[in-house]
Amino acid sequence: MLGSLPEREYDRKMNPEIERLLYQLDVVVADVQGLAECAGADFTRRPAPGRWSPAEAIEHLNLTARLALPKFEAAIEKARAAERFHPGPYTYGVVERWFLARMEPPVRGFRFKAPRGMQPGAELEAGRVTADFADLHGRLRELLKASDGLDLARVKVESAFSRWIRYSLGMGFWLLLAHDRRHVWQAREALRQIQKGAAAQ
Numbered sequence: 008m009l010g011s012l013p014e015r016e017y018d019r020k021m022n023p024e025i026e027r028l029l030y031q032l033d034v035v036v037a038d039v040q041g042l043a044e045c046a047g048a049d050f051t052r053r054p055a056p057g058r059w060s061p062a063e064a065i066e067h068l069n070l071t072a073r074l075a076l077p078k079f080e081a082a083i084e085k086a087r088a089a090e091r092f093h094p095g096p097y098t099y100g101v102v103e104r105w106f107l108a109r110m111e112p113p114v115r116g117f118r119f120k121a122p123r124g125m126q127p128g129a130e131l132e133a134g135r136v137t138a139d140f141a142d143l144h145g146r147l148r149e150l151l152k153a154s155d156g157l158d159l160a161r162v163k164v165e166s167a168f169s170r171w172i173r174y175s176l177g178m179g180f181w182l183l184l185a186h187d188r189r190h191v192w193q194a195r196e197a198l199r200q201i202q203k204g205a206a207a208q
Contacts, residue, residue, distance in 0.1 A: 022095055025155045028180050029148060035187045036144050039065055042191065043137045046198050050133045054200035059127070061194035062136045066127035068190050069136065072143040074125070075167035075183055079150045082164040082176055086157050093158035103178045110185040112192030122168060151180060 021029075042061060043050050051062045059067070159177030166172035166179075174182060 022155050025151055028151055031184045038191050039140050049201045052201050054197045061198050062131040063127040064190045064194035066131055066136050068187055069139045070125045071167055076146050078165045083153050086162040091158050091162050092156050097160035097177050099175055099178045107181055112189045
């Protein structure tokens with residue numbers, strides 16, 4: 008179900024943290040594509056009433072990215088204008104690192120209710136969902152490249168979930184990709200339950 012892992016390219020001129028984030032991005036895009044191909048018609052089916060389909064889990068990521076990416080873009084433009092550069096390595100705070108650890112899958116008790124604006128509709132077309140995911144992550148790739156050289160620990164970015172929450176720019180990227188993995192895991196679990204139910208019939 009996992010797509011073939013993309014070949015990892017090392018750019019010695021790029022900050023190592025940005026390079027790692029770019030590879031994580033490539034992996035999650037390949038994973039979503041592989042999941043959709045394996046799921047077929049089951050991609051838009053729900054495993055149970057009130058549970059998200061695999062497509063809904065990925066569409067939630069699209070909705071999140073549409074809100075988050077403009078905030079990253081604004082933070083990057085402001086930081087570049089102010090010449091807030093630092094070569095790294097970067098150190099992030101205890102609270103940010105704690106939150107990141109609990110964002111990663113598998114989900115074990117630490118759950119969040121998606122805000123209203125990030126809840127997907129039930130009627131989704133699989134091809135559009137996956138194409139939007141790839142397009143949005145193409146934009147994220149460009150923002151990561153634009154962040155190369157910035158002080159990822161001191162530059163701040165507003166959370167997509169609340170204007171009252173701000174993260175270090177680098178941690179914002181780590182969290183966004185961990186959030187991707189969390190819901191790709193959710194989509195994979197939904198598909199497993201759908202296929203298990205079909206096999207039992």
